[in-house]
Amino acid sequence: MMDIWSQLLQGFATAGTPVNLLWAFVGCALGTAVGVLPGIGPATAVAMLLPITAQVEATASMIFFAGIYYGAMYGGSTTSILLNTPGETASMVTAMEGNKMAKSGRAGAALATAAIGSFVAGTFATIFVTLFAPIVAEYAVKLGPPEYFCLMLLAFTTVSAVLGQSTVRGLTALFVGLALGLIGMDQITGQARYTGNVPELIDGVEIVLVAVGLFAVAEALHAVLFEGRLVESENKMSRVSMTVSDWRRSIPAWLRGTAIGAPFGCIPAGGTEIPTFLSYAAEKKLAKGSNKAEFGNKGAIEGVAGPEAANNATVTTALIPLLTLGIPVSNTTAILMGAFQNYGIQPGPQLFTSSSALVWALIASLYIGNVMLLVLNLPLVGFWVKLLRVPKPQLYAGILIFATVGAYGMRQSAFDLFLLYAIGILGLVMRRFNFPTAPVVVGMILGPLAEAQLRNAISIGEGSAWVFLQRPMSLTLLLIVASVLVVPHFLKRRQVTQV
Amino acid sequence: MAQAQSQHGQTLVGAGVVLLALGLAAGAVSIPSDAGYAGVGPNFLPWLVASALLVCGAFLVFEARTGGFREMDDETFDGPPYWSGFVWMSTGMLVNAALITTLGFILSCTLCFVLAARGLRNSQGKTTPGLRPWLTDLGVGVLIAAPVYWLFTKFLAINLPGLTHSGWL
Numbered sequence: 001m002m003d004i005w006s007q008l009l010q011g012f013a014t015a016g017t018p019v020n021l022l023w024a025f026v027g028c029a030l031g032t033a034v035g036v037l038p039g040i041g042p043a044t045a046v047a048m049l050l051p052i053t054a055q056v057e058a059t060a061s062m063i064f065f066a067g068i069y070y071g072a073m074y075g076g077s078t079t080s081i082l083l084n085t086p087g088e089t090a091s092m093v094t095a096m097e098g099n100k101m102a103k104s105g106r107a108g109a110a111l112a113t114a115a116i117g118s119f120v121a122g123t124f125a126t127i128f129v130t131l132f133a134p135i136v137a138e139y140a141v142k143l144g145p146p147e148y149f150c151l152m153l154l155a156f157t158t159v160s161a162v163l164g165q166s167t168v169r170g171l172t173a174l175f176v177g178l179a180l181g182l183i184g185m186d187q188i189t190g191q192a193r194y195t196g197n198v199p200e201l202i203d204g205v206e207i208v209l210v211a212v213g214l215f216a217v218a219e220a221l222h223a224v225l226f227e228g229r230l231v232e233s234e235n236k237m238s239r240v241s242m243t244v245s246d247w248r249r250s251i252p253a254w255l256r257g258t259a260i261g262a263p264f265g266c267i268p269a270g271g272t273e274i275p276t277f278l279s280y281a282a283e284k285k286l287a288k289g290s291n292k293a294e295f296g297n298k299g300a301i302e303g304v305a306g307p308e309a310a311n312n313a314t315v316t317t318a319l320i321p322l323l324t325l326g327i328p329v330s331n332t333t334a335i336l337m338g339a340f341q342n343y344g345i346q347p348g349p350q351l352f353t354s355s356s357a358l359v360w361a362l363i364a365s366l367y368i369g370n371v372m373l374l375v376l377n378l379p380l381v382g383f384w385v386k387l388l389r390v391p392k393p394q395l396y397a398g399i400l401i402f403a404t405v406g407a408y409g410m411r412q413s414a415f416d417l418f419l420l421y422a423i424g425i426l427g428l429v430m431r432r433f434n435f436p437t438a439p440v441v442v443g444m445i446l447g448p449l450a451e452a453q454l455r456n457a458i459s460i461g462e463g464s465a466w467v468f469l470q471r472p473m474s475l476t477l478l479l480i481v482a483s484v485l486v487v488p489h490f491l492k493r494r495q496v497t498q499v
Numbered sequence: 500m501a502q503a504q505s506q507h508g509q510t511l512v513g514a515g516v517v518l519l520a521l522g523l524a525a526g527a528v529s530i531p532s533d534a535g536y537a538g539v540g541p542n543f544l545p546w547l548v549a550s551a552l553l554v555c556g557a558f559l560v561f562e563a564r565t566g567g568f569r570e571m572d573d574e575t576f577d578g579p580p581y582w583s584g585f586v587w588m589s590t591g592m593l594v595n596a597a598l599i600t601t602l603g604f605i606l607s608c609t610l611c612f613v614l615a616a617r618g619l620r621n622s623q624g625k626t627t628p629g630l631r632p633w634l635t636d637l638g639v640g641v642l643i644a645a646p647v648y649w650l651f652t653k654f655l656a657i658n659l660p661g662l663t664h665s666g667w668l
Contacts, residue, residue, distance in 0.1 A: 056655065412658050
């Protein structure tokens with residue numbers, strides 16, 4: 001315990017230097033901006049900026065990226081409350097009540113409860129990370145290749161088969177990602193695979209390229225093809241403040257949201273959809289009398305406060321599997337993992353011993369960043385709202401310039417720009433036909449690692465795959481994978497027959 | 500009509516996945532299977548991915564032919580696609596890819612910006628005739644591309660191609 005405390009203080013000392021504070025601030029501001037702007041999210045923003053890893057020192061850039069990561073969560077709620085357009089899934093639930101509140105003239109209160117709730121949940125979840133990440137890491141050191149492979153299998157399964165609507169589309173996306181990860185040199189034997197004698201492909205396809213292509217370019221192409229006639233309306237702002245009754249209704253909702261969200265981030269199941277919906281359902285059920293009548297009508301403040309807190313708690317604790325196991329379960333954490341890899345750092349249990357200064361500075365910066373974001377989003381919210389008025393043509397065309405920087409800056413190759421366009425087309429088709437994108441990115445970045453773990457595991461088993469069943473931990477994990485695949489279908493079927 | 504059309508598209512997507520699987524399998528043939536101590540060689544995952552995609556692709560075609568993909572979101576943007584805007588934007592991106600090393604980052608990206616913005620303006624149906632919108636886009640394009648270029652080359656020391664070697668253009 002004392003150990004954690006002194007390391008955390010050390011982390012604050014590193015994160016608190018003027019230069020690192022500046023990086024954190026720029027990250028938070030940029031994150032809020034990309035959260036507010038439609039068409040660009042935290043995964044895209046971090047991916048486009050990955051080339052800076054070539055020059056900027058590891059701690060500074062990880063603090064910067066982390067700032068973008070959770071800054072975007074704060075900014076995203078502003079858009080979903082003020083704009084009547086379907087946003088990203090993370091803020092969809094916030095939009096349900098937030099939009100109604102804004103329509104009945106309470107936009108300010110909705111924005112305030114979202115920002116303060118994000119702060120409360122973010123801070124509690126960071127405490128959770130501080131206390132539990134080292135413990136998980138200590139335990140994870142004991143895992144061998146068979147267990148690791150099973151954990152990755154679990155991540156693949158949940159991210160592709162469970163989270164989306166359709167198992168077959170999720171799995172297709174996952175295997176497309178794995179196929180992209182295959183391109184280039186095999187890690188163990190050095191064998192070139194699927195390079196087609198194109199020298200640029202020997203090093204593999206950059207994760208930046210795939211992320212920027214799938215998100216930014218696909219988004220721009222989708223906008224030009226389908227969104228031209230879309231009429232957006234903006235809700236009127238009101239003073240950002242909360243009444244006594246707002247506070248009384250928000251505080252328990254924030255705490256419940258945090259409690260629901262935090263555990264979800266820790267398990268390699270990813271996604272904020274489930275915790276935010278659960279929190280919304282809980283708040284609706286617990287509300288009484290006139291408060292309950294506000295749900296779906298005038299807009300209930302609990303319905304914004306709870307899900308927003310759950311969202312931020314999940315996003316923050318999702319750093320635990322990333323930092324301690326090296327397993328990303330969302331688009332953004334997958335890109336963050338790519339950033340670590342650019343420094344030759346492999347996130348995983350050794351991270352807490354081999355790069356402890358970096359990890360603790362990163363955790364300390366989460367505390368600092370949450371305070372910065374509260375300031376950025378409460379008094380200064382009027383400034384961010386102006387971003388909603390950036391005209392769409394300039395916005396998307398500008399995104400393409402930044403996409404070029406990200407894709408070209410990584411390897412200085414014009415070939416990558418053609419590849420970027422091709423991946424953009426792939427992303428457009430996937431979006432149009434409702435394929436999830438997270439499995440592609442997670443599959444691509446985790447695929448090569450899973451392959452290496454698989455081979456190591458089978459070497460341990462002296463060439464036999466039985467090794468997975470002989471070790472209790474890996475057997476348990478395999479059973480979890482199987483149940484995760486089977487149980488949801490079973491439940492669905494029961495629901496259908498009951499109705 | 501729209502239903503039939505989307506089923507047609509879905510069949511094509513499924514068929515595309517099948518084709519991708521076959522392509523991966525064809526490529527996997529030439530990867531050696533030498534497993535060494537590992538038990539599984541470098542060709543194991545390629546074969547696994549190819550077979551899995553084949554199954555997925557076949558299943559997608561099956562779904563498309565029997566009433567369409569299951570559990571789709573309601574499409575919010577269901578108007579007809581605006582292909583001419585798509586062509587403007589695609590041209591912008593491909594021209595950028597082709598010319599970036601010759602024209603340099605700033606000019607090439609500005610060109611991409613102008614072409615893409617034109618497509619987006621047209622898609623909104625708000626294009627005013629004359630030179631003015633072109634000049635606006637040109638100006639905004641330079642105002643984004645130039646500072647980005649300077650920020651990356653001067654401040655972050657990341658190599659981006661220039662028209663000259665000065666690092667300013």
